Amino acid sequence: MARIRRSEKTREALLEQGINLLSEHGYHGTGLKLILDTVKVPKGSFYNYFPSKEHFVSEILDTYAANLLLQFDEYLTTTQDDPLLIVQKVYGSMISVFEAEGCLKGCLLGNMAAEIGAHSELCRVSMQKTLAAWKKRIVVVFENAQSQGIFRDDVSAEALADVFWCTWEGGILRMKIDGDTKVLRHSLDCVLTTLFAKDKV
Amino acid sequence: MARIRRSEKTREALLEQGINLLSEHGYHGTGLKLILDTVKVPKGSFYNYFPSKEHFVSEILDTYAANLLLQFDEYLTTTQDDPLLIVQKVYGSMISVFEAEGCLKGCLLGNMAAEIGAHSELCRVSMQKTLAAWKKRIVVVFENAQSQGIFRDDVSAEALADVFWCTWEGGILRMKIDGDTKVLRHSLDCVLTTLFAKDKV
Numbered sequence: 001m002a003r004i005r006r007s008e009k010t011r012e013a014l015l016e017q018g019i020n021l022l023s024e025h026g027y028h029g030t031g032l033k034l035i036l037d038t039v040k041v042p043k044g045s046f047y048n049y050f051p052s053k054e055h056f057v058s059e060i061l062d063t064y065a066a067n068l069l070l071q072f073d074e075y076l077t078t079t080q081d082d083p084l085l086i087v088q089k090v091y092g093s094m095i096s097v098f099e100a101e102g103c104l105k106g107c108l109l110g111n112m113a114a115e116i117g118a119h120s121e122l123c124r125v126s127m128q129k130t131l132a133a134w135k136k137r138i139v140v141v142f143e144n145a146q147s148q149g150i151f152r153d154d155v156s157a158e159a160l161a162d163v164f165w166c167t168w169e170g171g172i173l174r175m176k177i178d179g180d181t182k183v184l185r186h187s188l189d190c191v192l193t194t195l196f197a198k199d200k201v
Numbered sequence: 202m203a204r205i206r207r208s209e210k211t212r213e214a215l216l217e218q219g220i221n222l223l224s225e226h227g228y229h230g231t232g233l234k235l236i237l238d239t240v241k242v243p244k245g246s247f248y249n250y251f252p253s254k255e256h257f258v259s260e261i262l263d264t265y266a267a268n269l270l271l272q273f274d275e276y277l278t279t280t281q282d283d284p285l286l287i288v289q290k291v292y293g294s295m296i297s298v299f300e301a302e303g304c305l306k307g308c309l310l311g312n313m314a315a316e317i318g319a320h321s322e323l324c325r326v327s328m329q330k331t332l333a334a335w336k337k338r339i340v341v342v343f344e345n346a347q348s349q350g351i352f353r354d355d356v357s358a359e360a361l362a363d364v365f366w367c368t369w370e371g372g373i374l375r376m377k378i379d380g381d382t383k384v385l386r387h388s389l390d391c392v393l394t395t396l397f398a399k400d401k402v
Contacts, residue, residue: 024319025320026227026228026229026315026316026317027227027229028227028228028230029228029229029316029317102319103319104319104320105319106315106319110315110371110374111315111316113315113374113375113378114227114307114311114312114314114315114316114374115227115230115312115315115316116227116230117374117377117378118303118304118305118306118307118377118380119226119305124377124378127378128379131375131378154395155391155395155396159387159388159391162375162387162388162391163368163391163392163396165375166369166370166371166375166384166385166388167364167367167368167371168367168371169367169370169371169374169375170311170366170367170368170369170370170371170372170374171367171371173314173315173318173367173370173371174314174332174363174366174370176314176315176319176325177314177318177329177332179325183363183367186360186363187360187364187367190356190360190361190363190364191364191396194355194356195356195364195392195397196396199400
């Protein structure tokens with residue numbers, strides 16, 4: 001029993017460190033040895049936990065997404081904020097985290113999409129599931145913004161959600177090129193408060 | 202003299218193959234050996250051409266950008282199309298190239314930004330120069346669209362250009378996750394023809 005608990009703890013620690021290291025160094029840039037050393041797991045025993053690096057990364061993507069979506073859900077069920085403010089707070093706080101990390105990491109999903117999206121079917125399926133789960137939530141928030149007259153309604157909430165995701169992920173790439181979050185912040189703000197805004201006529 | 206010409210030709214071939222392979226496999230995923238084998242250059246002689254892999258990739262980024270900007274400039278000086286059509290044709294044709302390549306490659310600049318943007322100062326400078334050169338051109342096109350009443354003018358052409366770039370690069374990440382260009386095409390179209398459009402009131 002104690003052995004099972006220890007094994008589960010190690011597995012969780014590997015996933016947690018995996019999120020950290022992959023976010024910064026990418027798929028090919030993060031050797032398994034580095035992750036195993038950080039968690040103090042002997043190299044040979046990695047395959048007791050995961051069948052391959054690809055399976056490991058696919059599970060990291062699932063864990064990363066589950067954590068973020070859980071935070072999002074908790075916030076959604078307790079907040080009294082209007083839909084625009086919800087999106088501004090959630091994404092503003094993620095940008096603050098990026099800044100605190102020196103603009104080095106960004107979004108694990110976007111990083112993995114750029115590097116291995118086209119090549120790992122297993123990871124691609126994880127990313128598609130994550131995107132679908134995220135979109136289900138954000139579309140509801142955007143629909144609320146439309147019905148409250150905050151967002152324009154000549155474009156579907158789904159199409160706005162796609163543009164929003166693209167702007168967000170592209171903005172993170174700009175952050176990595178510029179070394180700061182200026183364009184990411186401005187572009188997100190421009191999209192949410194001007195381009196998506198319901199005309200005040 | 203013949204020796205110099207041969208050497209220059211090899212250098213160009215290395216850069217060209219570098220663009221191809223890095224676009225698909227990324228920085229860490231593309232071993233120098235693979236590029237050298239493809240161009241049939243002995244491994245030991247790589248450093249006669251470039252001081253390091255990082256320098257090589259920085260020069261690849263410069264070459265890639267110079268080629269694209271040259272094509273863009275040639276098109277701009279000869280076309281009679283209105284500004285919106287110019288952007289639609291240029292980016293539409295890039296999407297067609299992505300499709301022909303099986304949605305595997307995408308934009309080298311975006312790929313490198315995701316993978317090594319935060320870590321290679323040398324490549325980051327190349328990317329910043331490329332972005333600045335691209336933005337100088339696209340802002341003129343967007344300003345023309347504004348003065349012709351096609352694009353809204355309550356947001357600066359520069360801010361619209363930033364949102365456009367982010368949507369484009371984020372859309373390419375979606376292409377890699379989805380394995381098709383549907384969201385990339387729709388989001389770009391939504392931005393250009395609806396969100397950026399001058400209100401017809």
